[in-house]
Amino acid sequence: MIWLDTIVQGILLGGLYALFAAGLSLVFGIMRLVNLAHGDLIVLAAFLILTVVSALGLNPFVGALLAMPVMFGAGWLLQTYVLNRVLGDDILPPLLVTFGLSVVIQNGLLEGFSADSQKLSAGPIEAASLPLGPVTVGVMPLLTLISAVLVIFALNQLFYRTRLGRAFRATSDDAVTAGLMGIRPRNVFAIATGIAMVVATIAALYLGMRANFDPTIGPARLIYAFEAVIIGGLGSLWGTLAGGIVIGVAQALGAAVNPEWQILSGHIAFILVLLVRPRGLFPRAND
Amino acid sequence: MTPSMKSSATKIVALIALIGLALVPVIGSRAMVQDLFMVLTMLVLALNWNMLAGFAGLVSVGQQAFVGIGAYGMFAAVILWGLDPLIGIVVGGVVAVALSIPVAFFAFRLNGAYFAIGTWVASETVRLLVAQWKALGGGTGTSLPKGTTKEMFGVDVVKDLIGGSSSAAADALTYWLALALAAATLLAGYMFLRSRMGLGLQAIRDNAEAAKSVGVDPTRLKALVFVLCAFGTGICGALLFIQITRVTPDAAFSVVDWTAFVIFITVIGGIGTLPGPIIGVIVFYVLQRALADYGTVYLIVLGLIGISVMLFARKGLWGVFSGRTGIELLSLRHPAPRRP
Amino acid sequence: MTGPVLSVENLTAYYGDFQALFGVDLALQKGQALAIIGANGAGKSTLMRAITGILPSPRDAIRLNGQPIGHLSAPEVLEAGISMVPEGRKLFPSLSVEENLLIGAHVRTGSKYWTLDGIYDLFPILAERRYNPGTALSGGQQQMVAIGRALMSNPDVLLCDEISLGLAPVVIRDIYASFPKIRESGASVIVVEQDIGQALKIADHVCCMMEGRVTLSGAPHELSRDAIHDAYFGVSA
Numbered sequence: 001m002i003w004l005d006t007i008v009q010g011i012l013l014g015g016l017y018a019l020f021a022a023g024l025s026l027v028f029g030i031m032r033l034v035n036l037a038h039g040d041l042i043v044l045a046a047f048l049i050l051t052v053v054s055a056l057g058l059n060p061f062v063g064a065l066l067a068m069p070v071m072f073g074a075g076w077l078l079q080t081y082v083l084n085r086v087l088g089d090d091i092l093p094p095l096l097v098t099f100g101l102s103v104v105i106q107n108g109l110l111e112g113f114s115a116d117s118q119k120l121s122a123g124p125i126e127a128a129s130l131p132l133g134p135v136t137v138g139v140m141p142l143l144t145l146i147s148a149v150l151v152i153f154a155l156n157q158l159f160y161r162t163r164l165g166r167a168f169r170a171t172s173d174d175a176v177t178a179g180l181m182g183i184r185p186r187n188v189f190a191i192a193t194g195i196a197m198v199v200a201t202i203a204a205l206y207l208g209m210r211a212n213f214d215p216t217i218g219p220a221r222l223i224y225a226f227e228a229v230i231i232g233g234l235g236s237l238w239g240t241l242a243g244g245i246v247i248g249v250a251q252a253l254g255a256a257v258n259p260e261w262q263i264l265s266g267h268i269a270f271i272l273v274l275l276v277r278p279r280g281l282f283p284r285a286n287d
Numbered sequence: 288m289t290p291s292m293k294s295s296a297t298k299i300v301a302l303i304a305l306i307g308l309a310l311v312p313v314i315g316s317r318a319m320v321q322d323l324f325m326v327l328t329m330l331v332l333a334l335n336w337n338m339l340a341g342f343a344g345l346v347s348v349g350q351q352a353f354v355g356i357g358a359y360g361m362f363a364a365v366i367l368w369g370l371d372p373l374i375g376i377v378v379g380g381v382v383a384v385a386l387s388i389p390v391a392f393f394a395f396r397l398n399g400a401y402f403a404i405g406t407w408v409a410s411e412t413v414r415l416l417v418a419q420w421k422a423l424g425g426g427t428g429t430s431l432p433k434g435t436t437k438e439m440f441g442v443d444v445v446k447d448l449i450g451g452s453s454s455a456a457a458d459a460l461t462y463w464l465a466l467a468l469a470a471a472t473l474l475a476g477y478m479f480l481r482s483r484m485g486l487g488l489q490a491i492r493d494n495a496e497a498a499k500s501v502g503v504d505p506t507r508l509k510a511l512v513f514v515l516c517a518f519g520t521g522i523c524g525a526l527l528f529i530q531i532t533r534v535t536p537d538a539a540f541s542v543v544d545w546t547a548f549v550i551f552i553t554v555i556g557g558i559g560t561l562p563g564p565i566i567g568v569i570v571f572y573v574l575q576r577a578l579a580d581y582g583t584v585y586l587i588v589l590g591l592i593g594i595s596v597m598l599f600a601r602k603g604l605w606g607v608f609s610g611r612t613g614i615e616l617l618s619l620r621h622p623a624p625r626r627p
Numbered sequence: 628m629t630g631p632v633l634s635v636e637n638l639t640a641y642y643g644d645f646q647a648l649f650g651v652d653l654a655l656q657k658g659q660a661l662a663i664i665g666a667n668g669a670g671k672s673t674l675m676r677a678i679t680g681i682l683p684s685p686r687d688a689i690r691l692n693g694q695p696i697g698h699l700s701a702p703e704v705l706e707a708g709i710s711m712v713p714e715g716r717k718l719f720p721s722l723s724v725e726e727n728l729l730i731g732a733h734v735r736t737g738s739k740y741w742t743l744d745g746i747y748d749l750f751p752i753l754a755e756r757r758y759n760p761g762t763a764l765s766g767g768q769q770q771m772v773a774i775g776r777a778l779m780s781n782p783d784v785l786l787c788d789e790i791s792l793g794l795a796p797v798v799i800r801d802i803y804a805s806f807p808k809i810r811e812s813g814a815s816v817i818v819v820e821q822d823i824g825q826a827l828k829i830a831d832h833v834c835c836m837m838e839g840r841v842t843l844s845g846a847p848h849e850l851s852r853d854a855i856h857d858a859y860f861g862v863s864a
Contacts, residue, residue: 169726
């Protein structure tokens with residue numbers, strides 16, 4: 001029974017990692033951009049929610065709702081004025097620019113908010129738990145997983161059922177021909193990054209409610225998110241969820257053996273999966 | 288000036304700089320020696336990273352793995368096997384090479400940008416594994432036994448040569464080693480890039496398909512560069528931690544200290560150019576001194592400069608200078624063959 | 628008498644230092660079909676890239692209904708009323724046949740003459756295969772999708788770049804059989820071809836290109852076989 005419990009906790013943890021990763025996966029799928037600042041942007045969103053919540057005395061969920069349009073705008077501006085200029089055949093400039101951005105955001109937050117740990121308080125729901133068959137699960141982790149599934153479902157609907165999603169896929173296939181259809185790839189990219197930042201805000205909400213955060217934790221979260229995206233298969237959103245769960249379960253199992261092995265087991269699972277399937281679990285056919 | 292005159296002028300300037308730097312422990316203060324030691328080691332790391340990312344197209348964010356394992360190799364040699372730290376440096380380099388082979392085997396399966404993530408995960412994995420190594424202090428790390436560096440091979444000779452305390456002599460010795468390592472790395476890089484293999488490497492960077500068609504095997508060549516750079520980085524890590532004398536997994540495998548700074552140095556100076564890291568490390572040092580009291584502001588400035596360089600001047604400060612003036616140092620172009 | 632719907636005047640184009648077009652002049656009258664023929668490397672595709680805005684051109688070198696459009700980007704040119712069937716068809720592999728058609732109407736729906744149903748009437752086989760991925764179709768069917776996709780924006784001018792390339796003669800004939808219906812919609816058409824036969828049958832006017840210049844221009848019946856041959860291959864000394 002203890003193993004079942006561990007696996008369930010791992011799956012729930014995987015939900016959090018999938019939330020971290022969903023925005024990353026979206027942006028990679030559309031413009032092949034690897035955003036090394038994604039983790040720090042999530043932390044930035046968490047501080048934004050914190051500021052809104054403490055200034056207006058709101059519930060974090062409402063705070064996140066208010067932060068979403070701001071983060072969308074930030075993503076749009078970032079893509080339009082910085083990232084669009086460095087996208088191209090050479091992978092180095094976008095990597096280095098997002099790396100620089102990561103350092104700037106992290107230290108900017110340290111300047112503004114100090115290194116103190118913060119938390120978003122969600123009230124009694126934080127400690128609540130539910131009996132679920134033979135195991136008991138926390139309401140907050142369950143909510144995280146449900147949100148991850150909903151976010152990925154919504155992104156898939158957007159991708160495969162809307163006019164915008166069609167433009168996303170067409171641009172991702174062939175930006176020049178998409179231009180001949182009247183699509184402006186740079187606008188498409190800006191919207192995509194905006195949406196990724198909205199997803200990052202949702203990730204930030206759960207990051208902040210579930211545990212303490214401070215300006216420096218972005219890169220560590222980013223690494224789990226990347227592991228989820230790569231294991232899942234580049235550009236596959238459901239694959240990203242699966243990848244998040246693989247990392248989450250591996251970490252939970254490792255931690256059950258020895259608490260010091262939690263992170264290590266996640267990394268080892270990542271390495272093992274890629275040794276067997278270099279293109280991840282659900283690679284896209286046409287890449 | 289003819290190319291051959293330019294090249295001899297370069298050699299003379301380089302020789303004067305080398306002699307000047309070599310005299311620092313004799314005529315300069317100990318603080319200056321320690322400062323320049325850090326500058327030279329950062330230069331070595333930057334030269335190695337530039338070779339990887341700038342010439343071989345291998346954007347690694349995991350070079351701290353080799354700094355860390357080099358440092359731990361040296362500590363193991365000294366503490367567990369009772370060897371002299373100078374031999375420990377060689378051990379550090381060898382251990383780094385041994386690590387680079389499985390890392391390459393794994394990371395080379397990942398394309399483009401995901402190579403960066405792969406190397407980063409590999410480095411984190413090694414850090415966490417080393418933190419389990421209880422004989423070297425586990426997660427909290429360990430220090431070199433008291434007096435180790437003072438009794439290091441060669442310290443007595445240096446002491447007789449320049450006078451002063453044993454600690455100062457140890458500093459001078461590690462400084463000279465760093466200077467020699469930097470000069471050797473620069474020279475080796477220059478010679479490698481002008482060799483047949485180096486030209487093949489640049490051909491791959493410019494056009495992988497074309498390079499393949501003339502018989503250059505990109506993967507093997509890149510793997511060779513990866514392993515060689517791991518060796519240089521590992522030696523440098525070992526040397527760094529002789530000077531620091533205390534090692535922890537977090538410090539030895541720090542992505543900020545051994546990779547982020549190194550990336551900024553290379554990018555600001557001029558990635559994919561040989562003089563770039565030298566310019567970059569000077570800018571880095573000046574900024575560090577100027578903004579030393581502001582901590583995080585320094586990093587913000589560094590990040591913003593790095594972003595600006597990528598947006599407006601991809602070849603960095605050296606690229607801008609070289610483009611404006613037409614001056615090329617350490618040119619990688621081959622001169623026309625001389626008539627006998 | 629109104630002027631030409633599309634005119635090109637003294638158009639030059641460069642790829643870096645390499646000059647690909649040397650003062651090309653061209654006029655497409657409303658409702659007409661213009662065939663541009665020439666060998667590989669004659670500059671036909673460069674001309675198409677310039678007209679559609681993929682390659683930037685001087686502002687006044689290209690005009691649509693008298694308005695300068697040379698400086699416009701590809702999406703702006705489409706919005707102005709020119710759409711293209713690109714060489715090699717360039718269907719979007721992630722999109723189904725129907726989605727490929729719908730994306731043609733992404734920003735411009737124009738006169739509403741062409742709708743999804745209209746395209747399915749024109750090419751009934753596409754209706755059957757509407758949910759297949761575009762790239763799962765045969766070459767000829769893919770070409771139909773590419774033509775339908777370009778029509779979905781209800782263009783004033785339809786550019787077709789090498790639509791018979793790589794297709795069997797019987798398939799080429801089927802595709803060209805749709806052109807009278809396309810012209811009924813009021814669209815003026817430019818077809819760029821290396822394959823002269825089919826293009827000459829539907830064209831009201833022919834331009835021959837060689838080495839970045841228009842070397843011959845006239846109505847098909849006015850031009851002798853020899854003149855076309857010379858303009859195509861160069862005059863043999």
